[in-house]
Amino acid sequence: xxxESFEDEEVxxxxxxxxxxxxxxxxxxxxxxxxxxxxxxxxxGSGGWPMTIIMTPDKKPFYAGTYFPKKxxxxxxxxxxxxxxxxxxxxxxxxxxxxxxxxxxxxxGKSDKGKSKNRLSRASVEEAYKELKDSFxxxxxxxxxxxKFPIPHNLLFLMRYYYxxxxxxxxxxxxxxxxxxYKGGIFDHVGFGFSRxxxxxxxxxxxxxxxxxxxxxxALAYTEAYQITKKELYKxxxxxxxxxxxxxxxxxEGGFYCAEDAxxxxxxxxxxxxxxxxxxxxxxxxxxxxxxxxxNITERGNFEGKSIPNLIAQEIYELEKDEDLKERLNxxxxxxxxxxxxxxxxxxxxxxxxSWNGLMIAAFAYAGRVFxxxxxxxxxxxxxxxxxxxxxxxxxxxLARYRDKESAHLAxxxxxxxxxxxxxxxxxxxxxxxxxxxxxxxxxEMIKQFWDEKEGGFYLYSKDAEELIIRPKEVYDGAIPSGxxxxxxxxxxxxxxxxxxxLEEMAEKQFEVFGRDVQRMPSAHSLFMTAFLYADIxxxxxxxxxxxxxxxxxxxxxxxxxxxxPFTTFALKENDTQYKMVDAKSAAYICQNYSCSExxxxxxxxxxxxxxxxxx
Numbered sequence: 001x002x003x004e005s006f007e008d009e010e011v012x013x014x015x016x017x018x019x020x021x022x023x024x025x026x027x028x029x030x031x032x033x034x035x036x037x038x039x040x041x042x043x044x045g046s047g048g049w050p051m052t053i054i055m056t057p058d059k060k061p062f063y064a065g066t067y068f069p070k071k072x073x074x075x076x077x078x079x080x081x082x083x084x085x086x087x088x089x090x091x092x093x094x095x096x097x098x099x100x101x102x103x104x105x106x107x108x109g110k111s112d113k114g115k116s117k118n119r120l121s122r123a124s125v126e127e128a129y130k131e132l133k134d135s136f137x138x139x140x141x142x143x144x145x146x147x148k149f150p151i152p153h154n155l156l157f158l159m160r161y162y163y164x165x166x167x168x169x170x171x172x173x174x175x176x177x178x179x180x181x182y183k184g185g186i187f188d189h190v191g192f193g194f195s196r197x198x199x200x201x202x203x204x205x206x207x208x209x210x211x212x213x214x215x216x217x218x219a220l221a222y223t224e225a226y227q228i229t230k231k232e233l234y235k236x237x238x239x240x241x242x243x244x245x246x247x248x249x250x251x252x253e254g255g256f257y258c259a260e261d262a263x264x265x266x267x268x269x270x271x272x273x274x275x276x277x278x279x280x281x282x283x284x285x286x287x288x289x290x291x292x293x294x295x296n297i298t299e300r301g302n303f304e305g306k307s308i309p310n311l312i313a314q315e316i317y318e319l320e321k322d323e324d325l326k327e328r329l330n331x332x333x334x335x336x337x338x339x340x341x342x343x344x345x346x347x348x349x350x351x352x353x354x355s356w357n358g359l360m361i362a363a364f365a366y367a368g369r370v371f372x373x374x375x376x377x378x379x380x381x382x383x384x385x386x387x388x389x390x391x392x393x394x395x396x397x398x399l400a401r402y403r404d405k406e407s408a409h410l411a412x413x414x415x416x417x418x419x420x421x422x423x424x425x426x427x428x429x430x431x432x433x434x435x436x437x438x439x440x441x442x443x444x445e446m447i448k449q450f451w452d453e454k455e456g457g458f459y460l461y462s463k464d465a466e467e468l469i470i471r472p473k474e475v476y477d478g479a480i481p482s483g484x485x486x487x488x489x490x491x492x493x494x495x496x497x498x499x500x501x502x503l504e505e506m507a508e509k510q511f512e513v514f515g516r517d518v519q520r521m522p523s524a525h526s527l528f529m530t531a532f533l534y535a536d537i538x539x540x541x542x543x544x545x546x547x548x549x550x551x552x553x554x555x556x557x558x559x560x561x562x563x564x565x566p567f568t569t570f571a572l573k574e575n576d577t578q579y580k581m582v583d584a585k586s587a588a589y590i591c592q593n594y595s596c597s598e599x600x601x602x603x604x605x606x607x608x609x610x611x612x613x614x615x616x
Contacts, residue, residue: 001050004070005079011070014080018087019054027258027353028401030412031461034472039108040064052079054086059469060101109470118515120532128522128529129161129170135523136173140202141180147207149197150181152217153481157526159224160533160566171228178225181218182237183316185308188272189295190336193244194218195262196479202312205303208262208269208346212249213480215241216359223367227564233320238367242376245360248348254382255352255390255402256360264346271346273306274336275299282339283332291332294319352402354391354411357383358418365425369561380426384435387419398442410465413458413483416446420490424497431548431557431572436497443494446487447506456509458484475514477527484514485527492534496541496569507535538593539567540610545579545599546586548572553586555603559610568610 005011006023015021026033026049033051041047043064054063063086065077072078089097132154135143142148155174162170181187184203186195193215195206219241226234249257264271274297280288291297295309302308311319319326361380368377391399391407398411398419423439426432449462457473460483475484488510495503511532518525542560546553553572560570573579579589580599587599590609600606 001067008070011079014083028409031468034460034474035468035470036061039104042108056098056101060105062097062101105469118519120511120515120518124519124522125529125533131523132158133169141177146201147197147199148203149479150214150218152221153477153527155221157530159228160530163564163566164537174225178222178234179316183311185310189309190333190340191244192240204310204312205308208272210260212256212258212356213359215245216363219363220366223370227370246379254386256357256383258349258351258353258356260348261346264344271343273303273308275306282335287332291329294329350403354387354398354400354415355418357387358422361422362425365422365429369429377429384426410462413450413460416442417483417486417490421486424493428570440494440498443490456513458487475517475525475528477525481527485531489531492531493569497571534567537567541591542568542570543573543579543589545573545576545581547574550586556588556606559607
């Protein structure tokens with residue numbers, strides 16, 4: 001639409017003559033995007049981007065749609081025809097349009113009020129798993145048909161389901177999906193990182209845009225899969241994601257950029273595709289032929305006459321075993337990367353969003369402790385420091401966006417929720433109480449600004465932000481999880497880390513408030529279901545009395561870091577009157593469902609208690 005209409009003089013003249021044209025960046029203003037997307041879906045039965053809304057001067061919409069060509073064609077109305085029709089209607093039937101807009105806003109506003117409460121149950125857990133299992137593609141992995149999206153939080157839920165129920169099918173779905181996504185063209189085998197989605201079933205042809213949030217959540221999923229299986233492929237894939245982020249998507253000050261576009265020089269994918277001749281010229285005849293054979297680079301091509309490197313036809317674990325071949329292919333990829341760097345790069349969206357940075361902080365912090373890589377921990381710490389310095393205003397309020405030395409917009413729910421998630425992971429990595437204190441502090445502010453005192457649940461934007469036509473709450477976990485899902489997961493984890501019954505009660509309220517919506521399709525709320533599992537299983541809370549420099553504490557923490565324990569928290573209690581050392585030795589108290597074990601000082605006994613798992 002930008003090329004066809006907004007940069008077209010005829011369209012621009014008409015728009016400017018009869019309308020006030022406003023272009024909204026949906027990433028900077030998720031509140032506006034959410035409200036008008038809900039309206040678009042209500043009026044048309046569908047939604048998507050680009051989204052077109054025509055509204056009265058007081059922000060009340062009466063016409064909505066997604067993509068419109070400049071001129072009407074193929075049964076689709078053209079933007080020019082719409083603009084002239086609306087202008088005429090505004091002149092001749094203005095009162096009817098205003099009345100219609102008010103009815104629309106009233107109806108949308110009512111839809112969120114006074115819903116009957118229906119708490120989630122374990123039946124919803126089973127239903128979420130069944131929905132994901134039934135829509136799993138057993139041939140190429142992934143959930144659903146083409147176009148295929150990674151949706152990593154589905155995989156996070158399935159891994160927890162596997163942990164609790166020991167259902168091997170759940171883990172099979174995860175592994176098949178992670179392996180096939182890595183093998184496909186959705187993964188950039190030359191420069192690393194994942195694209196947003198695949199247009200086909202095989203994960204071969206991506207929409208080449210790379211998003212920070214996808215790569216953060218996928219890094220978490222691959223890291224967790226490594227923790228469960230100890231398969232090096234998952235660790236290597238996570239490390240390749242992090243290499244891409246640190247090389248390409250990290251600002252000098254430590255914040256993470258938003259995205260890279262799909263196209264360069266006006267052509268989608270041009271930066272990423274290859275032909276045989278080009279590869280041979282860079283690598284030489286022998287190495288080039290080997291590379292082309294393995295990565296499916298052919299004379300015919302697999303994308304508009306060129307080739308997207310992929311390993312779809314390869315037995316990935318056979319390749320993993322052949323260390324010599326693997327090393328040769330890696331060296332070739334490095335040469336191709338250096339050559340590719342000379343091409344015209346896709347545009348980089350260098351906004352730094354607090355929300356998406358929170359997810360990447362969580363990924364780096366979690367992988368930092370699982371892989372024992374200080375580089376990742378430091379990347380998370382730098383990004384947190386950047387946010388504290390650049391994205392907190394003089395009143396101590398979190399802000400949403402930083403770009404060109406300018407910070408803007410009071411933070412939204414997802415900014416708080418995702419940053420708190422990152423801070424919790426950083427605390428469990430470093431045991432530095434400053435990160436836990438910050439998480440608690442931001443959580444208090446989030447409750448103050450976003451919590452609905454009457455009904456429960458968190459609003460999308462704060463009570464002191466710009467007032468829009470409605471104040472929505474979201475719980476649907478789409479390509480990116482909802483702020484409410486992340487917030488309720490944080491409430492449970494913080495309640496265990498700080499022993500706060502109040503936070504646990506607030507989480508419980510969430511399972512009532514959103515229960516009815518979630519039960520309609522539990523698998524579409526997979527992070528919310530993950531939080532519910534955490535709350536319902538009880539989980540273990542390990543309180544360690546001693547100093548983080550103590551070798552016993554390090555050994556205990558190391559045991560937790562090396563195991564997949566998705567419902568276990570680890571808190572260090574220094575100089576705590578409740579949790580005391582035993583005979584001057586560091587001691588661990590393992591608590592579950594409000595009762596704690598006797599203090600444990602012996603590492604073997606600690607391991608045995610960790611390994612004991614209550615049946616769900």
